[in-house]
Amino acid sequence: MDKQRVLDTFLQMVTIDSPSYREADMAAWCARKLEGLGFEVRFDDSQEATGSNTPQIIATLPATGAGRIALSAHMDCVLPCEGIKARVEDGVVRSDGTTILSADDKAGIAQIFEAVESVLESGEPHPEITVLLSVCEEQGAAGAPHFPETLFDEEVLTLVMDADGPAGTIVLKAPYHHTFRAFFKGKAAHAGVEPEKGLNAIAMASHAVCAMPLGRLDESSTASVGIVEGGKATNIVAAECTLRGECRAFDEQRAEEVRQAIHDALLDGARAHGGTVEVDWKLSYPGINVPADDEDVQRIMRAMEECGIEPVLTSTGGGSDANVLWEKGCKAIPLGTGMAEFHGVNEHISLEDLENAALLLEHVILDLAAN
Ligand SMILES: [Zn+2]
Structure with a gap:
Protein backbone atom coordinates (compact mmCIF):
# COMPACT_ATOMS: atom_id res chain seq x y z
CA MET A 1 0.00 0.00 0.00
CA PRO A 175 -32.29 -4.86 7.73
CA TYR A 176 -34.92 -6.23 5.41
CA HIS A 177 -36.72 -3.15 4.18
CA HIS A 178 -40.37 -3.04 3.11
CA THR A 179 -42.12 0.10 1.84
CA PHE A 180 -45.83 0.71 1.34
CA ARG A 181 -48.21 3.04 -0.42
CA ALA A 182 -51.78 3.00 0.90
CA PHE A 183 -54.55 4.72 -1.02
CA PHE A 184 -57.67 5.37 1.09
CA LYS A 185 -60.88 5.96 -0.77
CA GLY A 186 -63.89 7.66 0.85
CA LYS A 187 -66.60 9.91 -0.53
CA ALA A 188 -66.71 13.66 -1.01
CA ALA A 189 -69.58 15.76 0.40
CA HIS A 190 -70.10 19.32 1.60
CA ALA A 191 -68.49 19.47 5.03
CA GLY A 192 -71.06 21.91 6.44
CA VAL A 193 -74.28 21.09 4.58
CA GLU A 194 -74.33 17.29 4.44
CA PRO A 195 -71.21 15.76 6.00
CA GLU A 196 -73.19 12.57 6.82
CA LYS A 197 -73.17 11.77 3.08
CA GLY A 198 -69.36 11.81 2.99
CA LEU A 199 -66.69 9.30 4.01
CA ASN A 200 -63.52 11.01 5.22
CA ALA A 201 -60.41 9.36 3.84
CA ILE A 202 -58.13 11.48 6.02
CA ALA A 203 -59.93 10.12 9.09
CA MET A 204 -59.31 6.58 7.80
CA ALA A 205 -55.62 7.27 7.33
CA SER A 206 -55.36 8.91 10.79
CA HIS A 207 -57.09 5.96 12.40
CA ALA A 208 -54.59 3.65 10.69
CA VAL A 209 -51.54 5.69 11.70
CA CYS A 210 -52.65 5.79 15.34
CA ALA A 211 -53.05 2.01 15.39
CA MET A 212 -49.88 0.95 13.57
CA PRO A 213 -46.49 0.18 15.14
CA LEU A 214 -44.17 3.19 14.65
CA GLY A 215 -40.67 4.27 15.60
CA ARG A 216 -38.08 1.94 17.11
CA LEU A 217 -40.05 -1.17 17.92
CA ASP A 218 -37.22 -3.18 19.49
CA GLU A 219 -33.46 -3.34 19.01
CA SER A 220 -33.90 -5.00 15.64
CA SER A 221 -36.93 -3.38 14.01
CA THR A 222 -38.32 0.04 13.08
CA ALA A 223 -41.38 1.43 11.30
CA SER A 224 -42.34 4.84 9.97
CA VAL A 225 -44.92 6.81 8.03
CA GLY A 226 -43.12 9.36 5.91
CA ILE A 227 -45.66 10.96 3.59
CA VAL A 228 -49.32 11.85 3.88
CA GLU A 229 -51.25 13.48 1.04
CA GLY A 230 -54.97 14.10 0.74
CA GLY A 231 -57.90 16.45 0.73
CA LYS A 232 -58.94 19.31 -1.53
CA ALA A 233 -60.54 21.99 0.66
CA THR A 234 -61.62 22.56 4.25
CA ASN A 235 -65.29 22.50 3.24
CA ILE A 236 -65.11 19.17 1.41
CA VAL A 237 -65.09 15.81 3.20
CA ALA A 238 -61.84 14.32 1.91
CA ALA A 239 -62.49 11.58 -0.61
CA GLU A 240 -58.89 10.45 -0.98
CA CYS A 241 -55.80 10.13 1.16
CA THR A 242 -52.47 8.46 0.46
CA LEU A 243 -49.97 7.30 3.06
CA ARG A 244 -46.42 6.14 2.38
CA GLY A 245 -44.22 4.47 4.90
CA GLU A 246 -41.84 1.65 5.64
CA CYS A 247 -40.65 -0.95 8.10
CA ARG A 248 -37.28 -2.59 8.64
CA ALA A 249 -35.99 -5.54 10.63
CA PHE A 250 -32.76 -7.56 10.69
CA ASP A 251 -34.76 -10.76 10.88
CA GLU A 252 -36.83 -11.69 7.84
CA GLN A 253 -39.64 -13.16 9.95
CA ARG A 254 -39.78 -10.10 12.21
CA ALA A 255 -39.90 -7.80 9.16
CA GLU A 256 -42.88 -9.81 7.91
CA GLU A 257 -44.63 -9.54 11.31
CA VAL A 258 -44.27 -5.75 11.38
CA ARG A 259 -45.34 -5.52 7.76
CA GLN A 260 -48.48 -7.53 8.59
CA ALA A 261 -49.28 -5.37 11.64
CA ILE A 262 -49.08 -2.19 9.54
CA HIS A 263 -51.14 -3.80 6.82
CA ASP A 264 -53.87 -4.78 9.32
CA ALA A 265 -53.90 -1.24 10.76
CA LEU A 266 -54.40 0.18 7.26
CA LEU A 267 -57.37 -2.13 6.59
CA ASP A 268 -58.88 -1.40 10.01
CA GLY A 269 -58.56 2.35 9.45
CA ALA A 270 -60.56 2.16 6.23
CA ARG A 271 -63.13 -0.15 7.74
CA ALA A 272 -63.63 2.02 10.84
CA HIS A 273 -64.77 4.92 8.68
CA GLY A 274 -66.68 2.97 6.07
CA GLY A 275 -64.18 3.32 3.23
CA THR A 276 -61.71 1.17 1.35
CA VAL A 277 -57.95 1.06 1.01
CA GLU A 278 -55.56 -0.31 -1.61
CA VAL A 279 -52.16 -1.19 -0.22
CA ASP A 280 -49.05 -1.80 -2.33
CA TRP A 281 -46.04 -3.29 -0.60
CA LYS A 282 -42.57 -3.52 -2.02
CA LEU A 283 -39.50 -5.27 -0.64
CA SER A 284 -36.92 -2.51 -1.28
CA TYR A 285 -34.12 -4.93 -0.52
CA PRO A 286 -33.46 -8.03 1.54
ZN1 LIG B 1 -22.16 5.62 -0.02
Whole structure:
Protein backbone atom coordinates (compact mmCIF):
# COMPACT_ATOMS: atom_id res chain seq x y z
CA MET A 1 0.00 0.00 0.00
CA ASP A 2 1.44 3.29 -1.14
CA LYS A 3 0.22 6.09 1.15
CA GLN A 4 0.94 8.91 -1.25
CA ARG A 5 -0.60 7.08 -4.18
CA VAL A 6 -3.91 6.28 -2.48
CA LEU A 7 -4.22 9.92 -1.42
CA ASP A 8 -3.36 11.17 -4.91
CA THR A 9 -5.91 8.81 -6.49
CA PHE A 10 -8.56 9.94 -4.03
CA LEU A 11 -7.85 13.65 -4.51
CA GLN A 12 -7.89 13.25 -8.26
CA MET A 13 -11.31 11.58 -8.20
CA VAL A 14 -12.65 14.25 -5.84
CA THR A 15 -12.18 16.81 -8.63
CA ILE A 16 -14.48 14.84 -10.98
CA ASP A 17 -18.12 15.92 -10.57
CA SER A 18 -20.40 12.89 -10.23
CA PRO A 19 -23.81 13.60 -8.74
CA SER A 20 -26.35 10.78 -9.07
CA TYR A 21 -27.51 10.29 -12.67
CA ARG A 22 -24.42 12.14 -13.98
CA GLU A 23 -21.62 9.70 -13.24
CA ALA A 24 -20.29 9.45 -16.84
CA ASP A 25 -17.03 11.40 -16.32
CA MET A 26 -16.28 9.41 -13.20
CA ALA A 27 -17.10 6.13 -14.96
CA ALA A 28 -14.79 6.99 -17.86
CA TRP A 29 -11.99 7.83 -15.44
CA CYS A 30 -12.46 4.59 -13.48
CA ALA A 31 -12.65 2.50 -16.66
CA ARG A 32 -9.31 3.94 -17.85
CA LYS A 33 -7.74 3.31 -14.46
CA LEU A 34 -8.97 -0.30 -14.39
CA GLU A 35 -7.77 -0.95 -17.94
CA GLY A 36 -4.40 0.40 -16.91
CA LEU A 37 -4.32 -2.18 -14.12
CA GLY A 38 -5.00 -4.96 -16.63
CA PHE A 39 -8.74 -5.42 -16.05
CA GLU A 40 -11.12 -6.35 -18.78
CA VAL A 41 -13.71 -3.60 -18.39
CA ARG A 42 -17.26 -3.99 -19.51
CA PHE A 43 -20.27 -1.73 -19.10
CA ASP A 44 -23.64 -3.31 -18.24
CA ASP A 45 -26.92 -2.40 -19.92
CA SER A 46 -28.47 -0.60 -16.94
CA GLN A 47 -28.58 2.86 -18.43
CA GLU A 48 -32.16 2.92 -19.58
CA ALA A 49 -33.43 1.54 -16.28
CA THR A 50 -31.37 3.86 -14.05
CA GLY A 51 -31.68 7.04 -16.09
CA SER A 52 -27.99 7.78 -15.50
CA ASN A 53 -25.79 9.18 -18.26
CA THR A 54 -23.57 6.09 -17.98
CA PRO A 55 -23.95 2.35 -17.56
CA GLN A 56 -22.31 0.63 -14.59
CA ILE A 57 -18.88 -1.00 -14.58
CA ILE A 58 -18.11 -4.68 -14.24
CA ALA A 59 -14.35 -5.21 -14.54
CA THR A 60 -12.50 -8.47 -14.20
CA LEU A 61 -8.85 -9.29 -13.65
CA PRO A 62 -8.01 -12.95 -14.35
CA ALA A 63 -6.58 -14.97 -11.47
CA THR A 64 -2.93 -15.92 -11.10
CA GLY A 65 -3.72 -17.96 -7.98
CA ALA A 66 -6.68 -19.58 -6.24
CA GLY A 67 -10.07 -18.08 -5.47
CA ARG A 68 -12.36 -15.28 -6.53
CA ILE A 69 -13.20 -11.98 -4.91
CA ALA A 70 -15.30 -8.97 -5.84
CA LEU A 71 -14.84 -5.38 -4.70
CA SER A 72 -17.72 -2.95 -4.92
CA ALA A 73 -18.33 0.79 -4.53
CA HIS A 74 -20.58 3.46 -6.02
CA MET A 75 -19.59 6.30 -8.33
CA ASP A 76 -22.33 8.82 -7.48
CA CYS A 77 -22.42 11.39 -4.66
CA VAL A 78 -25.09 13.37 -2.83
CA LEU A 79 -25.38 17.12 -3.44
CA PRO A 80 -23.73 19.59 -3.08
CA CYS A 81 -20.86 17.83 -4.82
CA GLU A 82 -19.82 20.00 -7.76
CA GLY A 83 -16.51 21.84 -7.85
CA ILE A 84 -15.21 20.15 -4.69
CA LYS A 85 -11.96 21.61 -3.39
CA ALA A 86 -10.32 19.21 -0.97
CA ARG A 87 -7.57 20.14 1.46
CA VAL A 88 -5.42 18.03 3.75
CA GLU A 89 -4.91 19.40 7.23
CA ASP A 90 -3.48 17.64 10.29
CA GLY A 91 -3.86 14.23 8.68
CA VAL A 92 -7.50 14.77 7.69
CA VAL A 93 -9.00 15.43 4.25
CA ARG A 94 -11.91 17.91 4.16
CA SER A 95 -13.75 20.02 1.61
CA ASP A 96 -13.62 23.83 1.74
CA GLY A 97 -16.94 23.74 3.60
CA THR A 98 -19.16 24.67 0.64
CA THR A 99 -19.58 21.11 -0.69
CA ILE A 100 -19.40 17.56 0.56
CA LEU A 101 -16.00 15.84 0.27
CA SER A 102 -17.30 12.77 -1.65
CA ALA A 103 -15.24 10.33 0.38
CA ASP A 104 -18.63 8.61 0.14
CA ASP A 105 -17.79 6.77 -1.96
CA LYS A 106 -14.60 7.90 -3.75
CA ALA A 107 -12.54 6.85 -0.74
CA GLY A 108 -13.90 3.34 -1.25
CA ILE A 109 -12.98 3.40 -4.94
CA ALA A 110 -9.49 4.77 -4.20
CA GLN A 111 -8.97 2.00 -1.63
CA ILE A 112 -10.01 -0.64 -4.15
CA PHE A 113 -7.64 0.72 -6.83
CA GLU A 114 -4.77 1.02 -4.36
CA ALA A 115 -5.26 -2.49 -2.98
CA VAL A 116 -5.27 -4.03 -6.47
CA GLU A 117 -2.24 -2.05 -7.60
CA SER A 118 -0.33 -3.08 -4.48
CA VAL A 119 -1.28 -6.72 -4.97
CA LEU A 120 -0.01 -6.58 -8.56
CA GLU A 121 3.24 -4.93 -7.46
CA SER A 122 3.82 -7.62 -4.85
CA GLY A 123 4.09 -10.19 -7.63
CA GLU A 124 2.25 -12.68 -5.39
CA PRO A 125 -0.48 -14.91 -6.84
CA HIS A 126 -3.91 -13.31 -6.62
CA PRO A 127 -7.50 -14.53 -7.03
CA GLU A 128 -9.77 -13.50 -9.87
CA ILE A 129 -10.78 -9.94 -8.98
CA THR A 130 -14.04 -8.38 -10.10
CA VAL A 131 -14.67 -4.68 -9.51
CA LEU A 132 -18.31 -3.54 -9.50
CA LEU A 133 -18.91 0.22 -9.72
CA SER A 134 -22.55 1.29 -9.52
CA VAL A 135 -24.49 4.48 -10.20
CA CYS A 136 -27.38 6.06 -8.26
CA GLU A 137 -26.60 4.34 -4.95
CA GLU A 138 -27.55 7.53 -3.17
CA GLN A 139 -31.02 7.28 -4.72
CA GLY A 140 -31.92 4.28 -2.56
CA ALA A 141 -29.44 1.83 -4.10
CA ALA A 142 -31.21 2.43 -7.42
CA GLY A 143 -28.36 1.33 -9.69
CA ALA A 144 -27.10 -2.00 -8.34
CA PRO A 145 -30.40 -3.86 -8.90
CA HIS A 146 -29.80 -3.30 -12.62
CA PHE A 147 -26.49 -5.13 -12.72
CA PRO A 148 -27.06 -8.45 -14.55
CA GLU A 149 -29.38 -10.75 -12.62
CA THR A 150 -26.55 -13.19 -11.96
CA LEU A 151 -23.04 -11.81 -11.52
CA PHE A 152 -21.45 -15.08 -10.43
CA ASP A 153 -22.33 -18.73 -10.86
CA GLU A 154 -21.26 -19.40 -7.25
CA GLU A 155 -21.31 -17.27 -4.11
CA VAL A 156 -18.33 -14.91 -4.32
CA LEU A 157 -17.03 -12.87 -1.38
CA THR A 158 -17.79 -9.24 -2.25
CA LEU A 159 -16.33 -6.48 -0.13
CA VAL A 160 -18.54 -3.42 -0.39
CA MET A 161 -16.39 -0.39 0.37
CA ASP A 162 -19.15 1.95 1.44
CA ALA A 163 -19.73 1.78 5.20
CA ASP A 164 -19.04 4.59 7.63
CA GLY A 165 -16.89 3.94 10.66
CA PRO A 166 -13.13 3.55 10.80
CA ALA A 167 -11.13 1.15 8.65
CA GLY A 168 -11.70 -2.17 10.40
CA THR A 169 -15.48 -1.80 10.51
CA ILE A 170 -17.32 -4.91 9.29
CA VAL A 171 -21.09 -4.67 8.88
CA LEU A 172 -22.61 -8.06 9.67
CA LYS A 173 -26.26 -7.08 9.74
CA ALA A 174 -28.49 -4.79 7.70
CA PRO A 175 -32.29 -4.86 7.73
CA TYR A 176 -34.92 -6.23 5.41
CA HIS A 177 -36.72 -3.15 4.18
CA HIS A 178 -40.37 -3.04 3.11
CA THR A 179 -42.12 0.10 1.84
CA PHE A 180 -45.83 0.71 1.34
CA ARG A 181 -48.21 3.04 -0.42
CA ALA A 182 -51.78 3.00 0.90
CA PHE A 183 -54.55 4.72 -1.02
CA PHE A 184 -57.67 5.37 1.09
CA LYS A 185 -60.88 5.96 -0.77
CA GLY A 186 -63.89 7.66 0.85
CA LYS A 187 -66.60 9.91 -0.53
CA ALA A 188 -66.71 13.66 -1.01
CA ALA A 189 -69.58 15.76 0.40
CA HIS A 190 -70.10 19.32 1.60
CA ALA A 191 -68.49 19.47 5.03
CA GLY A 192 -71.06 21.91 6.44
CA VAL A 193 -74.28 21.09 4.58
CA GLU A 194 -74.33 17.29 4.44
CA PRO A 195 -71.21 15.76 6.00
CA GLU A 196 -73.19 12.57 6.82
CA LYS A 197 -73.17 11.77 3.08
CA GLY A 198 -69.36 11.81 2.99
CA LEU A 199 -66.69 9.30 4.01
CA ASN A 200 -63.52 11.01 5.22
CA ALA A 201 -60.41 9.36 3.84
CA ILE A 202 -58.13 11.48 6.02
CA ALA A 203 -59.93 10.12 9.09
CA MET A 204 -59.31 6.58 7.80
CA ALA A 205 -55.62 7.27 7.33
CA SER A 206 -55.36 8.91 10.79
CA HIS A 207 -57.09 5.96 12.40
CA ALA A 208 -54.59 3.65 10.69
CA VAL A 209 -51.54 5.69 11.70
CA CYS A 210 -52.65 5.79 15.34
CA ALA A 211 -53.05 2.01 15.39
CA MET A 212 -49.88 0.95 13.57
CA PRO A 213 -46.49 0.18 15.14
CA LEU A 214 -44.17 3.19 14.65
CA GLY A 215 -40.67 4.27 15.60
CA ARG A 216 -38.08 1.94 17.11
CA LEU A 217 -40.05 -1.17 17.92
CA ASP A 218 -37.22 -3.18 19.49
CA GLU A 219 -33.46 -3.34 19.01
CA SER A 220 -33.90 -5.00 15.64
CA SER A 221 -36.93 -3.38 14.01
CA THR A 222 -38.32 0.04 13.08
CA ALA A 223 -41.38 1.43 11.30
CA SER A 224 -42.34 4.84 9.97
CA VAL A 225 -44.92 6.81 8.03
CA GLY A 226 -43.12 9.36 5.91
CA ILE A 227 -45.66 10.96 3.59
CA VAL A 228 -49.32 11.85 3.88
CA GLU A 229 -51.25 13.48 1.04
CA GLY A 230 -54.97 14.10 0.74
CA GLY A 231 -57.90 16.45 0.73
CA LYS A 232 -58.94 19.31 -1.53
CA ALA A 233 -60.54 21.99 0.66
CA THR A 234 -61.62 22.56 4.25
CA ASN A 235 -65.29 22.50 3.24
CA ILE A 236 -65.11 19.17 1.41
CA VAL A 237 -65.09 15.81 3.20
CA ALA A 238 -61.84 14.32 1.91
CA ALA A 239 -62.49 11.58 -0.61
CA GLU A 240 -58.89 10.45 -0.98
CA CYS A 241 -55.80 10.13 1.16
CA THR A 242 -52.47 8.46 0.46
CA LEU A 243 -49.97 7.30 3.06
CA ARG A 244 -46.42 6.14 2.38
CA GLY A 245 -44.22 4.47 4.90
CA GLU A 246 -41.84 1.65 5.64
CA CYS A 247 -40.65 -0.95 8.10
CA ARG A 248 -37.28 -2.59 8.64
CA ALA A 249 -35.99 -5.54 10.63
CA PHE A 250 -32.76 -7.56 10.69
CA ASP A 251 -34.76 -10.76 10.88
CA GLU A 252 -36.83 -11.69 7.84
CA GLN A 253 -39.64 -13.16 9.95
CA ARG A 254 -39.78 -10.10 12.21
CA ALA A 255 -39.90 -7.80 9.16
CA GLU A 256 -42.88 -9.81 7.91
CA GLU A 257 -44.63 -9.54 11.31
CA VAL A 258 -44.27 -5.75 11.38
CA ARG A 259 -45.34 -5.52 7.76
CA GLN A 260 -48.48 -7.53 8.59
CA ALA A 261 -49.28 -5.37 11.64
CA ILE A 262 -49.08 -2.19 9.54
CA HIS A 263 -51.14 -3.80 6.82
CA ASP A 264 -53.87 -4.78 9.32
CA ALA A 265 -53.90 -1.24 10.76
CA LEU A 266 -54.40 0.18 7.26
CA LEU A 267 -57.37 -2.13 6.59
CA ASP A 268 -58.88 -1.40 10.01
CA GLY A 269 -58.56 2.35 9.45
CA ALA A 270 -60.56 2.16 6.23
CA ARG A 271 -63.13 -0.15 7.74
CA ALA A 272 -63.63 2.02 10.84
CA HIS A 273 -64.77 4.92 8.68
CA GLY A 274 -66.68 2.97 6.07
CA GLY A 275 -64.18 3.32 3.23
CA THR A 276 -61.71 1.17 1.35
CA VAL A 277 -57.95 1.06 1.01
CA GLU A 278 -55.56 -0.31 -1.61
CA VAL A 279 -52.16 -1.19 -0.22
CA ASP A 280 -49.05 -1.80 -2.33
CA TRP A 281 -46.04 -3.29 -0.60
CA LYS A 282 -42.57 -3.52 -2.02
CA LEU A 283 -39.50 -5.27 -0.64
CA SER A 284 -36.92 -2.51 -1.28
CA TYR A 285 -34.12 -4.93 -0.52
CA PRO A 286 -33.46 -8.03 1.54
CA GLY A 287 -31.39 -7.89 4.72
CA ILE A 288 -27.86 -8.99 5.49
CA ASN A 289 -27.11 -11.39 8.30
CA VAL A 290 -23.60 -12.82 8.46
CA PRO A 291 -22.47 -14.61 11.62
CA ALA A 292 -19.26 -13.37 13.24
CA ASP A 293 -17.73 -16.85 12.96
CA ASP A 294 -18.26 -16.95 9.19
CA GLU A 295 -15.04 -18.08 7.47
CA ASP A 296 -14.76 -14.94 5.35
CA VAL A 297 -15.38 -12.68 8.35
CA GLN A 298 -12.63 -14.61 10.11
CA ARG A 299 -10.42 -14.12 7.05
CA ILE A 300 -11.01 -10.37 7.12
CA MET A 301 -10.27 -10.26 10.85
CA ARG A 302 -7.09 -12.25 10.32
CA ALA A 303 -5.99 -9.68 7.74
CA MET A 304 -6.74 -6.91 10.24
CA GLU A 305 -4.57 -8.57 12.82
CA GLU A 306 -1.69 -8.73 10.30
CA CYS A 307 -2.15 -5.01 9.60
CA GLY A 308 -2.61 -3.96 13.21
CA ILE A 309 -6.15 -2.74 12.57
CA GLU A 310 -8.78 -3.03 15.30
CA PRO A 311 -11.88 -4.95 14.13
CA VAL A 312 -15.27 -3.34 14.78
CA LEU A 313 -18.17 -5.74 14.19
CA THR A 314 -21.35 -3.78 13.77
CA SER A 315 -24.80 -3.53 12.20
CA THR A 316 -26.56 -0.76 10.29
CA GLY A 317 -30.17 0.34 10.04
CA GLY A 318 -29.63 1.57 6.48
CA GLY A 319 -29.42 -0.20 3.17
CA SER A 320 -26.80 -0.06 0.43
CA ASP A 321 -25.69 -1.83 -2.73
CA ALA A 322 -24.62 -4.68 -0.47
CA ASN A 323 -28.23 -5.65 0.29
CA VAL A 324 -29.02 -5.85 -3.40
CA LEU A 325 -25.85 -7.69 -4.43
CA TRP A 326 -26.68 -10.73 -2.28
CA GLU A 327 -29.45 -11.60 -4.72
CA LYS A 328 -26.96 -11.68 -7.59
CA GLY A 329 -24.52 -14.26 -6.26
CA CYS A 330 -22.41 -11.93 -4.14
CA LYS A 331 -21.61 -12.68 -0.52
CA ALA A 332 -21.65 -8.93 0.05
CA ILE A 333 -20.10 -7.61 3.25
CA PRO A 334 -19.85 -3.83 3.79
CA LEU A 335 -16.55 -2.57 5.18
CA GLY A 336 -15.77 0.81 6.75
CA THR A 337 -13.85 3.26 4.58
CA GLY A 338 -13.28 5.85 7.30
CA MET A 339 -15.64 8.45 5.84
CA ALA A 340 -17.18 10.55 8.60
CA GLU A 341 -20.03 13.09 8.82
CA PHE A 342 -20.90 12.05 5.29
CA HIS A 343 -23.81 13.57 3.33
CA GLY A 344 -22.93 17.01 4.69
CA VAL A 345 -20.39 19.75 4.09
CA ASN A 346 -18.38 18.65 7.16
CA GLU A 347 -17.65 15.27 5.60
CA HIS A 348 -14.05 14.22 6.17
CA ILE A 349 -11.72 11.24 6.24
CA SER A 350 -8.45 10.71 8.06
CA LEU A 351 -5.40 9.71 6.06
CA GLU A 352 -4.93 6.83 8.49
CA ASP A 353 -8.36 5.38 7.65
CA LEU A 354 -7.93 6.02 3.93
CA GLU A 355 -4.66 4.08 4.02
CA ASN A 356 -5.69 1.34 6.46
CA ALA A 357 -8.77 0.23 4.55
CA ALA A 358 -6.65 -0.06 1.38
CA LEU A 359 -4.01 -2.02 3.30
CA LEU A 360 -6.66 -4.31 4.71
CA LEU A 361 -8.13 -5.01 1.26
CA GLU A 362 -4.68 -5.81 -0.09
CA HIS A 363 -4.15 -8.37 2.68
CA VAL A 364 -7.57 -10.00 2.23
CA ILE A 365 -6.97 -10.39 -1.51
CA LEU A 366 -3.56 -11.98 -1.00
CA ASP A 367 -4.83 -14.19 1.82
CA LEU A 368 -7.60 -15.52 -0.42
CA ALA A 369 -5.13 -16.70 -3.06
CA ALA A 370 -2.77 -18.16 -0.46
CA ASN A 371 -5.42 -20.05 1.53
ZN1 LIG B 1 -22.16 5.62 -0.02
